[in-house]
Amino acid sequence: MLKFQSKCCFVWLILGMLLSTTNALSAWGANAESERPNVVLILTDDQGYGDVGFHGNKKIKTPHLDRMAKNGIELTRFYCSPVCAPTRASLMTGRYFYRTGVIHTSRGGAKMHGEEITLAELLKQAGYKTGIFGKWHLGDNYPMRPEDQGFEETLVHKSGGIGQTPDQPNSYFDSRLWKNGKRFQADGYCTDVFFDAAIKFMDQQKQARQPFFVYLPTNAPHTPLEVDRSYWGPYQKMGLNETTARVYGMVENLDENVGKLMAWLKREKLSDDTIVIFLGDNGPQQKRFTAGLRGRKSWTYEGGIRVPFVAQWPGHFQGGTKSDQIAAHIDLLPTLLSLTKTPRPASLALDGIDLSELLSGKKAELPERSLFFQVHRGLTPQQYQNSAVVTQRFKLVGYPGTFGDENLMQQAEPILELYDLSVDPGEANNLIQSKPEQAAALRQKYDAWFSAVQNTRHFTPGTIVIDKEKEDPSVLCRYQDSTYSHGVPQGWMVKINNPGLYRVQINRKAMQNSGKLIVDWQGQKTHEYLNANENTAEFELRAGTGMLDIWFQTGTDRVYTRNNNTVGDVTLKQIK
Numbered sequence: 001m002l003k004f005q006s007k008c009c010f011v012w013l014i015l016g017m018l019l020s021t022t023n024a025l026s027a028w029g030a031n032a033e034s035e036r037p038n039v040v041l042i043l044t045d046d047q048g049y050g051d052v053g054f055h056g057n058k059k060i061k062t063p064h065l066d067r068m069a070k071n072g073i074e075l076t077r078f079y080c081s082p083v084c085a086p087t088r089a090s091l092m093t094g095r096y097f098y099r100t101g102v103i104h105t106s107r108g109g110a111k112m113h114g115e116e117i118t119l120a121e122l123l124k125q126a127g128y129k130t131g132i133f134g135k136w137h138l139g140d141n142y143p144m145r146p147e148d149q150g151f152e153e154t155l156v157h158k159s160g161g162i163g164q165t166p167d168q169p170n171s172y173f174d175s176r177l178w179k180n181g182k183r184f185q186a187d188g189y190c191t192d193v194f195f196d197a198a199i200k201f202m203d204q205q206k207q208a209r210q211p212f213f214v215y216l217p218t219n220a221p222h223t224p225l226e227v228d229r230s231y232w233g234p235y236q237k238m239g240l241n242e243t244t245a246r247v248y249g250m251v252e253n254l255d256e257n258v259g260k261l262m263a264w265l266k267r268e269k270l271s272d273d274t275i276v277i278f279l280g281d282n283g284p285q286q287k288r289f290t291a292g293l294r295g296r297k298s299w300t301y302e303g304g305i306r307v308p309f310v311a312q313w314p315g316h317f318q319g320g321t322k323s324d325q326i327a328a329h330i331d332l333l334p335t336l337l338s339l340t341k342t343p344r345p346a347s348l349a350l351d352g353i354d355l356s357e358l359l360s361g362k363k364a365e366l367p368e369r370s371l372f373f374q375v376h377r378g379l380t381p382q383q384y385q386n387s388a389v390v391t392q393r394f395k396l397v398g399y400p401g402t403f404g405d406e407n408l409m410q411q412a413e414p415i416l417e418l419y420d421l422s423v424d425p426g427e428a429n430n431l432i433q434s435k436p437e438q439a440a441a442l443r444q445k446y447d448a449w450f451s452a453v454q455n456t457r458h459f460t461p462g463t464i465v466i467d468k469e470k471e472d473p474s475v476l477c478r479y480q481d482s483t484y485s486h487g488v489p490q491g492w493m494v495k496i497n498n499p500g501l502y503r504v505q506i507n508r509k510a511m512q513n514s515g516k517l518i519v520d521w522q523g524q525k526t527h528e529y530l531n532a533n534e535n536t537a538e539f540e541l542r543a544g545t546g547m548l549d550i551w552f553q554t555g556t557d558r559v560y561t562r563n564n565n566t567v568g569d570v571t572l573k574q575i576k
């Protein structure tokens with residue numbers, strides 16, 4: 001009996017030691033985990049530098065963003081690209097977007113190569129749970145979708161906005177979205193839906209004791225300017241036009257959601273463990289208050305590329321401070337890798353720099369540098385067109401206001417403007433004649449940059465991969481993802497992994513007469529006849545890479561559809 005009792009005591013002693021060790025390890029794990037902050041990155045769409053109260057806008061109501069600016073650090077000279085997709089590519093990769101395959105925003109120009117390494121992929125590999133809630137705009141097909149690029153939880157709309165192709169018709173209210181690759185019918189206003197989903201995701205990770213990265217790229221206040229009248233009506237009563245009133249109403253709703261998110265972090269005691277960053281993606285689309293900056297969305301003047309930026313991390317960032325050091329979208333990836341102690345692969349070439357010591361107050365100035373911006377329609381970027389080089393003091397602008405010119409006839413000597421932003425932030429005094437040496441130095445830097453980004457991928461957009469194991473079926477959107485030349489769709493650049501029999505369905509809409517469904521693949525045209533009520537046929541397709549062109553034709557000549565609608569969209573499904 002004594003021997004048995006001794007054995008029991010020994011067992012209990014061992015169990016007690018194991019339990020004590022387990023508790024100690026758990027505590028150590030919790031401490032180690034707390035050293036790696038959560039990250040919430042809020043990117044708004046078409047919210048310009050002047051669309052916040054803390055930049056002197058006396059009309060707009062943004063109390064939560066104003067408080068964030070007061071409690072956090074504001075970078076007053078933070079830059080993004082002049083339009084949507086380029087900013088998102090640079091933000092996700094830390095690289096100038098021309099290196100990634102993104103050229104502009106649609107018509108084949110917003111497809112980031114699947115091989116690009118994203119912030120989400122790096123944080124996921126480091127143990128973070130990753131989620132995106134809102135606008136992706138870097139490709140809707142494999143391998144370019146957010147779920148292919150490191151995001152484990154996804155709730156997004158396709159293309160460049162809700163209501164754009166391929167998800168037409170759609171609305172900001174009760175939107176048709178995509179959740180983890182499946183269609184999802186939302187209930188409520190889109191900004192509310194995205195923030196609520198993000199908070200739910202964060203709560204799940206809190207319960208699981210997992211660090212999280214939440215990317216909240218809202219589609220507001222991008223057009224269409226849909227928001228409840230209770231938000232925009234008061235602004236109209238102030239005397240603002242309806243367009244501006246609607247934008248401000250959308251921003252006010254967004255601000256409420258930021259407040260809701262910040263309150264949740266505080267209530268859950270996560271504020272001190274979470275980096276929250278807020279910024280816009282480019283300037284305002286419509287004419288309105290810009291805090292004295294010239295230009296707006298699509299322009300490379302300050303009003304088109306300078307955006308609001310605030311970062312908050314209590315106890316780590318210099319609260320209540322401002323910095324006028326130039327910084328940009330390309331800097332966020334290296335900065336967040338540093339702040340989260342996430343290893344950077346040795347082979348990963350970045351254009352951005354680490355801002356962590358600037359944010360923490362350890363440094364007041366950054367190394368002297370130049371930032372480069374350019375974008376215009378068409379898939380072949382032209383040197384100097386709609387471009388800018390920004391330094392801490394000077395700025396060189398090339399062919400301003402030419403974003404929409406796909407076939408710009410350039411002069412032998414480019415049209416360039418030079419500004420001293422230290423005394424002329426509104427870019428009113430062109431110094432190109434009085435400071436030729438400064439202009440020449442910036443032009444030389446631009447030439448070297450343009451050559452470098454061109455040589456990365458030779459301005460080749462990402463390739464859609466057709467593979468039923470990865471995406472089934474594949475929906476090919478004509479307006480968003482087809483390769484356009486001189487305003488005409490030429491087909492989709494694809495890689496077909498598996499040869500076989502494919503069912504091809506085309507959106508005919510108004511083209512209801514009988515005719516031919518034609519497939520042009522790898523230099524071989526084949527067709528099947530369709531009756532007036534048919535839109536589907538089957539074709540044998542070989543494996544390979546190339547331009548896949550599919551269209552419906554009723555007569556002897558092909559009629560091209562150019563408009564931003566779903567006519568000509570194709571669904572491709574392998575059946576054998």
